[in-house]
Amino acid sequence: MTTAISVTDLTKVYGERSALSHATFEVPLGTVCGFVGPNGSGKTTTIRMLLGLISPTGGTGTVLGQSISHPERYLPQVGAMIEGPAFYPALSGAENLKVLASLGGFPQSRVDDLLEKVGLADRGGSKYKTYSLGMKQRLGIAAALLPNPKLLVLDEPTNGLDPSGIQEVRNLIKDLASEGTSVFVSSHLLSELEMISESLVMLREGKVLFAGRTQDLLAAQIATLVVEPEFTVDLNKLVEIATRHGKEASVDNGSVHIVADSTWGATFNRLAFNAGITLSSLTATQPTLEETFFEMTGE
Amino acid sequence: MFNVTRAELRKLRRPTLLISTILVVAALTALFTSIVFLRANSGQGNGQRGEIISPAILSSPLGLVYGFKIVSFFLGITALCVFASQTAQEYTLGTLRNLLVRQPSRMKILFGKYLSMIIFAIALVFLDAVVAIGVSYGLAPHAKATTTAWFTATALSLLGRTFLNVLLTTLAFGTFGMILGLLFRSPISAIATGVIWSLILETILGGVVSSTQKWLPGQNFDNIAQGGSNTVSYQWSLGISALYLSVGFAIVAILFKRRDVAN
Numbered sequence: 001m002t003t004a005i006s007v008t009d010l011t012k013v014y015g016e017r018s019a020l021s022h023a024t025f026e027v028p029l030g031t032v033c034g035f036v037g038p039n040g041s042g043k044t045t046t047i048r049m050l051l052g053l054i055s056p057t058g059g060t061g062t063v064l065g066q067s068i069s070h071p072e073r074y075l076p077q078v079g080a081m082i083e084g085p086a087f088y089p090a091l092s093g094a095e096n097l098k099v100l101a102s103l104g105g106f107p108q109s110r111v112d113d114l115l116e117k118v119g120l121a122d123r124g125g126s127k128y129k130t131y132s133l134g135m136k137q138r139l140g141i142a143a144a145l146l147p148n149p150k151l152l153v154l155d156e157p158t159n160g161l162d163p164s165g166i167q168e169v170r171n172l173i174k175d176l177a178s179e180g181t182s183v184f185v186s187s188h189l190l191s192e193l194e195m196i197s198e199s200l201v202m203l204r205e206g207k208v209l210f211a212g213r214t215q216d217l218l219a220a221q222i223a224t225l226v227v228e229p230e231f232t233v234d235l236n237k238l239v240e241i242a243t244r245h246g247k248e249a250s251v252d253n254g255s256v257h258i259v260a261d262s263t264w265g266a267t268f269n270r271l272a273f274n275a276g277i278t279l280s281s282l283t284a285t286q287p288t289l290e291e292t293f294f295e296m297t298g299e
Numbered sequence: 300m301f302n303v304t305r306a307e308l309r310k311l312r313r314p315t316l317l318i319s320t321i322l323v324v325a326a327l328t329a330l331f332t333s334i335v336f337l338r339a340n341s342g343q344g345n346g347q348r349g350e351i352i353s354p355a356i357l358s359s360p361l362g363l364v365y366g367f368k369i370v371s372f373f374l375g376i377t378a379l380c381v382f383a384s385q386t387a388q389e390y391t392l393g394t395l396r397n398l399l400v401r402q403p404s405r406m407k408i409l410f411g412k413y414l415s416m417i418i419f420a421i422a423l424v425f426l427d428a429v430v431a432i433g434v435s436y437g438l439a440p441h442a443k444a445t446t447t448a449w450f451t452a453t454a455l456s457l458l459g460r461t462f463l464n465v466l467l468t469t470l471a472f473g474t475f476g477m478i479l480g481l482l483f484r485s486p487i488s489a490i491a492t493g494v495i496w497s498l499i500l501e502t503i504l505g506g507v508v509s510s511t512q513k514w515l516p517g518q519n520f521d522n523i524a525q526g527g528s529n530t531v532s533y534q535w536s537l538g539i540s541a542l543y544l545s546v547g548f549a550i551v552a553i554l555f556k557r558r559d560v561a562n
Contacts, residue, residue: 052403053396054559072403080400086393090315102306104401143397 004029004151004182007061019045025201025211032177034193035186037203043186079149085140089129093139114142133160154185194289204297221287223261230278303411327373328430332366336438357444360454364461367431371465371524375472382473383489386480405556424466468524474544481551516543
């Protein structure tokens with residue numbers, strides 16, 4: 001088994017609306033895979049099908065090597081937080097975890113360890129309804145970690161968390177991945193995903209736009225050289241030089257933007273120098289995941 | 300399935316639910332039992348449907364269990380509310396998805412939940428029995444009823460039978476609540492429908508067209524606790540209740556198993 005998740009032509013249709021259409025992708029075992037897409041693109045539908053909560057209309061899939069038509073075979077090794085945390089308001093955080101521990105047959109002693117791990121040790125005895133959004137989110141993550149999972153499925157785990165909370169979740173995911181846990185995580189915080197995801201699945205309107213290594217996706221995007229001359233009167237001359245050498249260039253906000261990767265930077269610097277222009281800065285920029293996402297999804 | 304039951308019992312024993320339910324059951328039982336005994340010498344109706352329960356009747360083995368069984372209908376309504384809310388709230392709180400991720404077998408969830416409700420119902424009926432017998436014993440002198448016959452083998456056998464019948468009535472109402480909870484997926488809708496139907500509509504319907512009493516679920520559920528009546532036999536009530544609940548439970552079990560959990 002080399003994949004944590006593998007789906008082929010996975011489809012879900014509600015009446016005449018297609019929530020997911022022939023989705024095919026794989027999540028390698030022991031890696032962090034980001035799952036991105038605009039609202040309503042089919043992310044939660046996909047996650048629900050992987051967890052056996054809804055039945056696919058078509059297609060096949062496996063989770064940890066077992067068919068998604070038999071979730072009972074793999075769910076004991078899967079931790080999940082779907083569409084935000086959902087717990088019993090009148091029970092404490094610890095009691096809520098104990099309910100789930102009883103249900104899954106996990107030792108009750110894990111509850112205290114997990115509350116400690118997610119930073120809720122001192123509020124574990126408080127009723128869930130008194131928790132802030134960030135605390136609820138942490139409890140959701142603790143619940144997902146109850147089975148000591150081989151695969152962790154997280155749907156927007158950083159919702160409601162403050163910057164330090166986001167960093168903690170990021171570190172937690174990194175730690176889990178380093179221990180061999182596969183993590184499938186959907187988030188709108190693309191900068192976070194860019195930092196932790198080795199692979200990505202991108203959806204739009206129920207269709208897979210990209211599935212593969214994050215590095216490959218970003219490398220395939222058009223890089224830009226951002227050049228600033230010493231004197232602004234040279235801006236148009238720099239555009240002319242770049243265009244003469246077959247590059248697309250434009251002036252934007254006091255700098256010249258040239259569609260070229262970093263390897264052409266030295267060449268351009270030389271060309272500018274030969275033309276008697278001194279550059280005050282030359283920066284090679286690669287589109288971020290966020291920019292790539294907007295470009296690909298047309299959002 | 301037993302893991303589900305253990306998890307459910309953890310929820311059922313939360314103080315807000317447990318204490319309020321204990322107080323309601325104890326208060327209702329004490330109230331109804333007190334009325335029977337305190338008005339035993341008034342010559343006016345002090346029993347169910349205006350029935351006169353005289354000191355002589357209260358001095359018989361029936362005196363031991365009359366207060367206990369007279370509250371069965373309200374005990375049933377309490378069970379209906381608890382069963383309905385405990386089932387439907389999983390949908391409204393969104394906690395059903397957590398349950399199903401930890402226990403993917405939906406039938407184990409359903410029957411595990413049901414088993415925990417049965418345990419809860421047994422506790423309710425036991426509390427009802429203790430309060431009713433305690434109040435009856437305390438008020439017997441006031442009603443000029445002797446309690447000698449209450450401690451005979453006949454009375455204890457009657458107590459056992461009554462306990463079983465009140466439990467069956469409580470479970471029947473509770474199961475009805477659970478069916479409504481699974482059907483409506485909203486505690487408010489399920490409880491409102493169950494209570495309005497059982498308390499109001501059935502009473503009106505049964506009062507206006509007495510022949511319908513034989514077919515009304517709530518009336519039959521309660522008739523089990525009373526051990527049958529002059530118009531509807533115990534066996535009929537047991538049979539028709541089992542039929543209604545089996546069909547209803549089978550339908551919601553199929554829905555529960557097949558329905559997508561999309562909230």
